[in-house]
Amino acid sequence: MTELHLNNVSFSYPDGTKALENLTLSIATGERVAIVGQNGAGKTTAVKLMNGLLKPTEGTVLVGDWNTKDFTTAQVSRKVGYVFQNPDDQIFHNDVESEVRFGPKNMGFEPERVDELTHWAMDLCGISEFADENPYNLPYSVRKFVTIASVLAMDSDIIILDEPTAGQDKIGLQILGNLLQVLEEKKKSVITITHDMEFVTDYFTRIVVMANRQLVADDNAQKIFYNTEVLEKSMLKPPAVAQMAKLLDFPSGILSKGQLIKVILSQRGQ
Amino acid sequence: MTIMIDLKNVSYRYPVSDDFVLKNISFSIEKGKFSAIVGNNGSGKTTLCNTIRGFVPHFYKGDLDGEVIIDQTKMADYQLGQLGEKVGYVFQNPFIQVSGVKDNVFEEVAYGLENLGVPVEEIKIRVEEVLKLVKIEHLRDKNPFELSGGQRQRVALASIIVMDPEILVIDEPTSQLDPIGTEQIFDIIRLMKERGKTIILVEHKMDLIAEYADDLLVMHEGELVMQGPVREVFADPEFEKYQIQYPHVTEIALQLQKLGTALSFIPIRDEELAKALNRTGVAIHD
Numbered sequence A: 001m002t003e004l005h006l007n008n009v010s011f012s013y014p015d016g017t018k019a020l021e022n023l024t025l026s027i028a029t030g031e032r033v034a035i036v037g038q039n040g041a042g043k044t045t046a047v048k049l050m051n052g053l054l055k056p057t058e059g060t061v062l063v064g065d066w067n068t069k070d071f072t073t074a075q076v077s078r079k080v081g082y083v084f085q086n087p088d089d090q091i092f093h094n095d096v097e098s099e100v101r102f103g104p105k106n107m108g109f110e111p112e113r114v115d116e117l118t119h120w121a122m123d124l125c126g127i128s129e130f131a132d133e134n135p136y137n138l139p140y141s142v143r144k145f146v147t148i149a150s151v152l153a154m155d156s157d158i159i160i161l162d163e164p165t166a167g168q169d170k171i172g173l174q175i176l177g178n179l180l181q182v183l184e185e186k187k188k189s190v191i192t193i194t195h196d197m198e199f200v201t202d203y204f205t206r207i208v209v210m211a212n213r214q215l216v217a218d219d220n221a222q223k224i225f226y227n228t229e230v231l232e233k234s235m236l237k238p239p240a241v242a243q244m245a246k247l248l249d250f251p252s253g254i255l256s257k258g259q260l261i262k263v264i265l266s267q268r269g270q
Numbered sequence B: 001m002t003i004m005i006d007l008k009n010v011s012y013r014y015p016v017s018d019d020f021v022l023k024n025i026s027f028s029i030e031k032g033k034f035s036a037i038v039g040n041n042g043s044g045k046t047t048l049c050n051t052i053r054g055f056v057p058h059f060y061k062g063d064l065d066g067e068v069i070i071d072q073t074k075m076a077d078y079q080l081g082q083l084g085e086k087v088g089y090v091f092q093n094p095f096i097q098v099s100g101v102k103d104n105v106f107e108e109v110a111y112g113l114e115n116l117g118v119p120v121e122e123i124k125i126r127v128e129e130v131l132k133l134v135k136i137e138h139l140r141d142k143n144p145f146e147l148s149g150g151q152r153q154r155v156a157l158a159s160i161i162v163m164d165p166e167i168l169v170i171d172e173p174t175s176q177l178d179p180i181g182t183e184q185i186f187d188i189i190r191l192m193k194e195r196g197k198t199i200i201l202v203e204h205k206m207d208l209i210a211e212y213a214d215d216l217l218v219m220h221e222g223e224l225v226m227q228g229p230v231r232e233v234f235a236d237p238e239f240e241k242y243q244i245q246y247p248h249v250t251e252i253a254l255q256l257q258k259l260g261t262a263l264s265f266i267p268i269r270d271e272e273l274a275k276a277l278n279r280t281g282v283a284i285h286d
């Protein structure tokens, strides 16, 4: 049971860049949330604050009842696992399995539990067949799954995925969708940053939108993708389906392929 | 008609790999064409880009068979540097495309031109122009290592465009970009085409490929399995076999077709759906 609370959090980098202003956000235990928005909006900064890699300049970040400023990053990351946006910032072993095994082993889990978590995470991420490979010989998208597995294997209550959809093909996106489902069943909180609006509509009900250092909206897909003001401010586009529905002059609210197909068929009396 | 990129029966295997990663690939690309390479992950797209850029076999050893001819000259007859001026290559991972020797974005973008000995005044003009084009003027004084993912990806593209190479090989340039930023990059690529550049783009965003690219090359497990004009390839039933994402509108149209709806053609752009369904936007709520 770990809730996450950011209360009026601001953050500036050492070079003076103000990256985040007055962010207030709570994430309940077991919740699944997407963070979307403009490049440079402060999304990565916000999640690095959640796992203690960064400490707020102002405001407080609470992980359960811990104020992150009173704990080390190593301590906080036992509760909040963070998958880096750039996989190469994270990988440091010469074979995939050692990379995944490192986290749970380092947490001091029993050897059987380490084994179990390592294999579970590799399976879930579809990388078991690459167990002995050097991560650097794998395509970027697969390296990303190596880093996801490494974090999942640590079995933290909260998991943050920074742009896992980047560069994924259709199969990769299905693996991610399935993984979200499994983590939900295990009551994990999962926060996912992504620029893929189809993925957001397919898998998330709660969407946090950021632009210009601030939170712009925190709502469901219907509300966000039909709100022109929010979309423009945060450089977003609704999923392609919404665009098609509009061109066909259908009433607003359609977001998924299934919905659109149904409306087209019903209109043709099929 | 000038052929800029010509591959004849190219096969390649990395030093440590058991299997060939590129298998007997042949194609020709005309000067001024915008071709997109699509295919699932691990199908060999990046390796193919490395081959066109000459990193295979100049940097990555391994076994290379067949012939790679860039602008009428065989790969083996180029120096790697010489080829670098002709073929601009934007890496898949923007995080690795930073020189590491420059401490602000302006100088980072200028670095390649400096190395070529371009006069300082000209460098300034060209860099200014590119910063504006790629919309990173506001980042000019930032350290290249202290940028967000999307910002780095724009800087990586800018550092190549500024060199003004004849051929651009761009490996997934929008993977970290927000949706509007992605469109802006496609507009820039279109502009490069208008300037007569030959473009090879690896992308997963099929809606944008359908809108912008001329030709499609489909990779599957190291083989080039389909090639042709974008519209023809997406409309070919064979495409479905490879489990690659379709443009979203095409996916919907094909599902409707399976459910018994007649289509007058296979749409690949959003605005074509109405026409393919033989309707002209009659609202259902009236």
Ligand SMILES: Nc1ncnc2c1ncn2[C@@H]1O[C@H](COP(=O)(O)OP(=O)(O)OP(=O)(O)O)[C@@H](O)[C@H]1O
Pocket (backbone or CB within 6 Å): A013, A014, A015, A017, A018, A019, A037, A038, A039, A040, A041, A042, A043, A044, A045, A046, A085, B142, B145, B146, B147, B148, B149, B150, B151, B176, B178
């Ligand atoms: N280490 C750093 N030092 C200084 N400024 C930084 C650093 N990292 C990021 N920034 C700046 O902070 C702002 C927010 O960056 P952040 O990485 O949080 O954005 P983001 O929303 O994750 O963007 P993207 O979608 O491009 O990944 C940007 O203006 C960026 O240039």
Ligand SMILES: Nc1ncnc2c1ncn2[C@@H]1O[C@H](COP(=O)(O)OP(=O)(O)O)[C@@H](O)[C@H]1O
Pocket (backbone or CB within 6 Å): A136, A137, A138, A139, A140, B014, B015, B016, B017, B021, B039, B040, B041, B042, B043, B044, B045, B046, B047, B048
């Ligand atoms: N440096 C390398 N050494 C060995 N094998 C590699 C290397 N780079 C890529 N590969 C392998 O080559 C195949 C194709 O990879 P890649 O060209 O990156 O595919 P794509 O870009 O289509 O995702 C994969 O099986 C990958 O593991």
Ligand SMILES: [Mg+2]
Pocket (backbone or CB within 6 Å): A043, A044, A045, A085, A162, B148, B149, B150
């Ligand atoms: Mg980021």
Ligand SMILES: [Mg+2]
Pocket (backbone or CB within 6 Å): A139, A140, B045, B046, B047, B092, B171
């Ligand atoms: Mg690749």
